[in-house]
Amino acid sequence: MKRIILTNKVASTLLFLGSVLFSSLAAAAGGGYPLDSANIDPTDTASLQRGAKYYQNYCAGCHATQYQRYERVADDLGIPHDLMMENLVFDKRAKIGDLMFNSMDPKEAKTWFGATPPDLTLVSRVKGGPDWIYTYLRTFYEDPSRPYGVNNKVFPDVGMPHVLLELQGIQIDTCGDSDPNARDPLTGEKLCGLTVDPERKGSMAPAEYDQMAYDLSNFLAYSAEPMQQQRKSLGIYVFLFLAVFLVFAYLLKREFWKDVH
Ligand code: HEC
16 A cells, blocks of 8 residues: 555656656747747758858857858858858858857857857757747747847747847737637637737838748758758668668578578
8 A cells, every 4th residue: 555655656746747847848949839830941952042141141140150160051052162251251250161150259248138149050959940940030029128129929038139120020919918829710810919010110021021030940950950961862872772782682591591491
C-alpha cells in the first residue's frame, strides 16, 4: 500500500514537472499567440537572395550572424562575390571570407535597447522555427506604454524597435482584451486582430510586406542549416548507390550459397 502511495506521489510530481516544462516551452514559443505558417521553401533561391538583401539592409546593423561567412552565403545563393561585397556588405573593412560579425558594442546595445541583440545564425532552430520569425516580424503593434511605442504579439515587451515600421506602417490591435482567435460563427472571419492604421500606412502593401517577412524567415532558416539542400541531394545519390549495391550483394550471396543448397 505504502509503495502504491509512493509511486503515485512520484508520478504526480513527474506530471507536475512535465506540465511546468511544457507550458514554459509553449510560452517561449509564442506566448500563446497563434503562429501563422510561413511555408518556407529552401529551394526558392530568388526568395533567399531577397531575404539576404533585406537582412543585410535592415537587420545586420544590430544582429550578427557570426557562425556564417559572406562567401558561403554568396556561393550558396548564387550571388557573385563582387556584387555581394558592393551591395550587401556595408562594413567596408570586411573581406568576402569573413564571418558575418557586426560592429555594435554589446554593452552599449544593452543600454539602448535593454537587451543585447542576439546572434541570429541559429535563431530559426531555437525559437519556434521559421513560423515564429514570420509571425514575429508581422505582429508589431502600437503600444504607447513601451519605450519605442510598439509591442509584439509573440515576444511581449520585446526590446527590439519595429525596424520595418516605414515599410509596414503602424498596426493597431483591434482586439483589446478579447480573444484574438474569435471568429464569426457564420462567416468564419476573424472578429478582430492587427490591422495597419489607414492614416499611417507604410511604403509596402500588406501582401508585399508578408512576402518580405517570408523572404527573411526563409533566409534565416537557410542560415541555421546551410547544408540542408546539399544533404538532400547527397541523400539521393546514397540511395542510388545502395540500389546498385543491392544487385551485387544479391549476386554474391547466390554465388556463395550455390554449393550449400
Ligand atoms: C536597432 C537594432 C535592431 C535591429 C535593426 C534589428 N533588431 Fe532584432 N533584436 C534587437 C534587440 C535589442 C533584440 C532583443 C530583444 C529582447 O531580448 O527584448 C532583438 C531580438 C530579435 C529576435 C529574437 C531573438 C531571440 O532569440 O530572442 C529576432 C528573431 C530578431 N531580433 C530578428 C530581427 C530581424 C529579422 C531584423 C531585421 C528585419 C532585426 N531583428 C533587426 C535589435 C534589433
